[in-house]
Amino acid sequence: MIWAIYFAIASLLAIGIYGVITKKNLMKIFISISIMETGVNLMLIAIGYIPGGTAPIENGDFTTYVDPLPQALVLTAIVIGVSVLALALVMVINYYEKNKTLEYRRLMKW
Amino acid sequence: MVIHPVLLIAIPLLFAFLMPLLKRAKAVTIIILLFNTLLAILMFHNVYNNGPLYEIIAFSPPIGIYLYVDNIAALLAVMINLLAFINFLSVEKVEIKFAMLYLLAVASSTGIVITGDIFNMFVFFEIAAVSSYALVAWKRDKEALEGAIKYMVLGSIASVLMLVGIAFLYSEFRSLNIYDIMNRMDEGSVLILLSFAFLLTGIGVEAEIFPLNGWVPDAYQGAAGSIASLLSFGPSKAGIYAIARLLMIFSWQQSYDLALSVGIMTLLIGELAAFRQENVKRMLAYSSIGQMGLILISLSMLDSTDYAIIAFFFLLVSHAASKGALFLLSERKGFGSNASKYAGIVSVMSLIGMPPMAGFWGKWYIIMGAMQMEAWWIIAAIVFSSVVEAAYFARYLSTTMQEEEHASIIAAYPPAIMATLTLLLGILPFIYKIATIGGVING
Numbered sequence: 001m002i003w004a005i006y007f008a009i010a011s012l013l014a015i016g017i018y019g020v021i022t023k024k025n026l027m028k029i030f031i032s033i034s035i036m037e038t039g040v041n042l043m044l045i046a047i048g049y050i051p052g053g054t055a056p057i058e059n060g061d062f063t064t065y066v067d068p069l070p071q072a073l074v075l076t077a078i079v080i081g082v083s084v085l086a087l088a089l090v091m092v093i094n095y096y097e098k099n100k101t102l103e104y105r106r107l108m109k110w
Numbered sequence: 111m112v113i114h115p116v117l118l119i120a121i122p123l124l125f126a127f128l129m130p131l132l133k134r135a136k137a138v139t140i141i142i143l144l145f146n147t148l149l150a151i152l153m154f155h156n157v158y159n160n161g162p163l164y165e166i167i168a169f170s171p172p173i174g175i176y177l178y179v180d181n182i183a184a185l186l187a188v189m190i191n192l193l194a195f196i197n198f199l200s201v202e203k204v205e206i207k208f209a210m211l212y213l214l215a216v217a218s219s220t221g222i223v224i225t226g227d228i229f230n231m232f233v234f235f236e237i238a239a240v241s242s243y244a245l246v247a248w249k250r251d252k253e254a255l256e257g258a259i260k261y262m263v264l265g266s267i268a269s270v271l272m273l274v275g276i277a278f279l280y281s282e283f284r285s286l287n288i289y290d291i292m293n294r295m296d297e298g299s300v301l302i303l304l305s306f307a308f309l310l311t312g313i314g315v316e317a318e319i320f321p322l323n324g325w326v327p328d329a330y331q332g333a334a335g336s337i338a339s340l341l342s343f344g345p346s347k348a349g350i351y352a353i354a355r356l357l358m359i360f361s362w363q364q365s366y367d368l369a370l371s372v373g374i375m376t377l378l379i380g381e382l383a384a385f386r387q388e389n390v391k392r393m394l395a396y397s398s399i400g401q402m403g404l405i406l407i408s409l410s411m412l413d414s415t416d417y418a419i420i421a422f423f424f425l426l427v428s429h430a431a432s433k434g435a436l437f438l439l440s441e442r443k444g445f446g447s448n449a450s451k452y453a454g455i456v457s458v459m460s461l462i463g464m465p466p467m468a469g470f471w472g473k474w475y476i477i478m479g480a481m482q483m484e485a486w487w488i489i490a491a492i493v494f495s496s497v498v499e500a501a502y503f504a505r506y507l508s509t510t511m512q513e514e515e516h517a518s519i520i521a522a523y524p525p526a527i528m529a530t531l532t533l534l535l536g537i538l539p540f541i542y543k544i545a546t547i548g549g550v551i552n553g
Contacts, residue, residue, distance in 0.1 A: 083240060
């Protein structure tokens, strides 16, 4: 069961990286980055999972519960991801108004 | 007197969010930055006399989050806040949003330096990155947006990679405390190796090291002078300090070797690319990359020689102050007034490594270290890059000295003050003593 989750994490990361590398549309690049972020968040949750564990709310009935720390980390990571994505979309809109295109190719002069 | 390092982060964060309510953005920001500088100096005084300072938040370590300040961290906090204060004086028209973003960038750069928790470091990196994206795009013209978007794409990928590294580290040690991890570090596990690779790649984007610095020239070119200056002494210096901590956490011979080879590539490629540039800000940005390579070389010697930590300190502070001054000057055409001429010449001399300046001591100690290690090819690379630097900075000076400047007299002084700092640091010998006591991390 746990292997299915790790497979999902690996595929999400791979899809994200593939999108970032191959797509030339700025929107698609930022969507790919946010797919990668989802993969990492899933990975943090999976690391904190303990087989048979319940939600980490202590009321005396349960003895095994999952590691609460990664869940707190994921909350923070989600908030950060949302704010970065919002700022990115604002910049993409500005970029579109200036250049009338979302293509990234002419931007790239490395 | 008890000093709380957390105030260094909490006060600018609080006032950044209160800024829309306070009408006088410039005055408030200047007061906060001045207060922070004084607090950082007091903190350094305290750390210097009484040893490293801890601040525990909520629980005791290794469970709780904590801040850890030693000599070098305190000095870097002083440097970031002082330069941020001087730099802010040069901004003529301050909007409320600009002041907010500026305070956020300064607070998070200070946070990266003094935190003792690896996830906290990630959060501060993100705050620094988000505020710098917005600041780079501040002018909203084509160049600024191009630089900001490029920075943002690379920075977001870097943040994902950093989070992967932290996840691997957590799954191995079940702890996020840097010193707890450092004490339990052992070699061999694939997970640890992977987490080192991911963390180095993630932090490397912010620290401008070689294969990850594609955003640097565009972002610096698009940003206004005062913002380029902020980027060069704030987030990027905090990033290179985070790499120092990373090398100390893992402390394998292989990781030092990797840092050395990456550092030398960064140095040579940065300086050679700077030589070819036409645009002043682009040239300064590539020169920054080269100097980052030099700092990374000094870090790679941490394990082998005692000179490395002194060289690291001098290179970092001298580069921050003199590149800050040059970026501020790059906003105008040429040096007209005497204050600007003085600032430009002193900063360029410090970057090349001419004797009375702080940059000279950095290069001197790094070469002493390399001689002690008998690594002659490091010396060859440093001397070669200095020659290239001297060549393009001579060209830069010869064109800028002749042109007139059209700016208010107040705007000419912040770069001159930064240049004076470089000069003082090179002249006053007592600072060597400070730099030698205490490593980057003493558990």
